[in-house]
Amino acid sequence: MTKQTLPRLAITAGEPAGIGPDLCILQASQPRDAQLVVIADPSLLEQRGRQLKVDVKITPFEPDAPRRLSQPGEIQVMPVTLAAACTAGQLDSNNSAYVLETLTLAVNGCQSGLFDAMVTAPVHKGVINESGIPFSGHTELLAELTQTPRVVMMLATDGLRVALATTHLPLAKVPEAITEPLLEEVISILHNDLQQKFGVSSPHILVAGLNPHAGEDGHLGREEIEIIEPVLTRMRDQGMNLSGPLPADTLFNPGRLEKADAVLAMYHDQGLPVLKYKGFSEAVNVTLGLPIIRTSVDHGTALDLAGTGLANCGSLNTAIRYALSMIQSA
Structure with missing residues (x-):
């Protein structure tokens, strides 16, 4: 990407029962100087939007089309299908593979040049491990996916x-x-x-x-x-x-x-x-040492806030801002 090209960020929606989908919906109202692509199940975003009483327009992401800004309230989505129906605040280990697939798609897209950086909403380590998948966190998984010995x-x-x-x-x-x-x-x-x-x-x-x-x-x-x-x-x-x-x-x-x-x-x-x-709520988690740019929120899944409309979008906004700044510095 040249500095004159519109930056394109992948946003993974994280644990579907947590506030990740809420944050992806709430950030859609913010003006951006970048193309943001949410990697998630479109039906999950639509369902959570109705629960939050927020009008969102879900648009399929077109990787071969020219880069473009989203319209206010529009979410461009790279679709991944949930394995099981999701209720806000209720964990389901059947959806653990879904969560990891969203991360893998984002990493692959960054490595191929489809995306310039990835921004991650929170995941729930415990429920992923309960599904039988060993998982110690985003940082360690991204190191494994990019074959980076130390991050x-x-x-x-x-x-x-x-x-x-x-x-x-x-x-x-x-x-x-x-x-x-x-x-x-x-x-x-x-x-x-x-x-x-x-x-x-x-x-x-x-x-x-x-x-x-x-x-x-x-x-x-x-x-x-x-x-x-x-x-x-x-x-x-x-x-x-x-x-x-x-x-x-x-x-x-x-x-x-x-x-x-x-x-x-x-x-x-x-x-x-x-x-x-x-x-807090204005901080960002950055993984250093990777061959790609990755930023994240600084908080957890906040299951008790999912679907309530009380989630704070500040950390996600900060993570997006840092990712864009890092793209310009790279």
């Missing part, structure tokens, strides 16, 4: 980007997972994608320590001295601007953050509570 999860909101060295691990397993090869890969991916997908020419990355007070000179743990500091020293020698390891309880202050382009946290709940406190 990095990063969440972002206005004024803050937080990447994770480890993602969905029990806390007890985090220390053994923090190794020099892992950190070298993660920092390289974060540095390179900040340059290539976000247009940051010389990224400044703040790196958190693993232990309280970043180990306090080895008195509260030696991972900083034996693992993290040696990696940062080597990568600084390669020209990277890295600060750390820093105590996580003092890292997230305005004075530090205003001079940084991203934070690298060692584990999920070290960095993401701060990010979500700052920008």
Whole structure:
């Protein structure tokens, strides 16, 4: 795609019983400078639209036709058929393969050039696993589908980007997972994608320590001295601007953050509570290291809100905005 071409995004509607279909319907009223294609069952969108009392026009996506903007209230749909009838708020493991098919179509479309990026609504890990399909999350599946050996999860909101060295691990397993090869890969991916997908020419990355007070000179743990500091020293020698390891309880202050382009946290709940406190419903999940552009909402399926009209479209709108910005920077 050239920068003069109308961008085309694939939006996967996620868990059909959750708020993903609601969000796809609600976003249709927003003006866009891109062609948005929702990958979902058209009958599901029509049914949910009636439940929300929102008029939507479902139009089949024509991949061979020239790119075009949707009309207000129109949803261009790449159809995938549900395996079982869906009721808002009620999970059904029979539809797990449907969810994975929507993701596979989006990835394949991005790899072929049909789409310039993909934006994902939330899925429900538990119900997919209950169907007998091993599934640990979007990030891991997209890495498998694109045959990418290492990807990095990063969440972002206005004024803050937080990447994770480890993602969905029990806390007890985090220390053994923090190794020099892992950190070298993660920092390289974060540095390179900040340059290539976000247009940051010389990224400044703040790196958190693993232990309280970043180990306090080895008195509260030696991972900083034996693992993290040696990696940062080597990568600084390669020209990277890295600060750390820093105590996580003092890292997230305005004075530090205003001079940084991203934070690298060692584990999920070290960095993401701060990010979500700052920008919940206005944050985006970005998968770094992929050969394609993928952004996502920063929240779950919210089954209790599905079909009620109370779902907040802010995070999906942010994910769309980030995807378009990344397309322009790439």
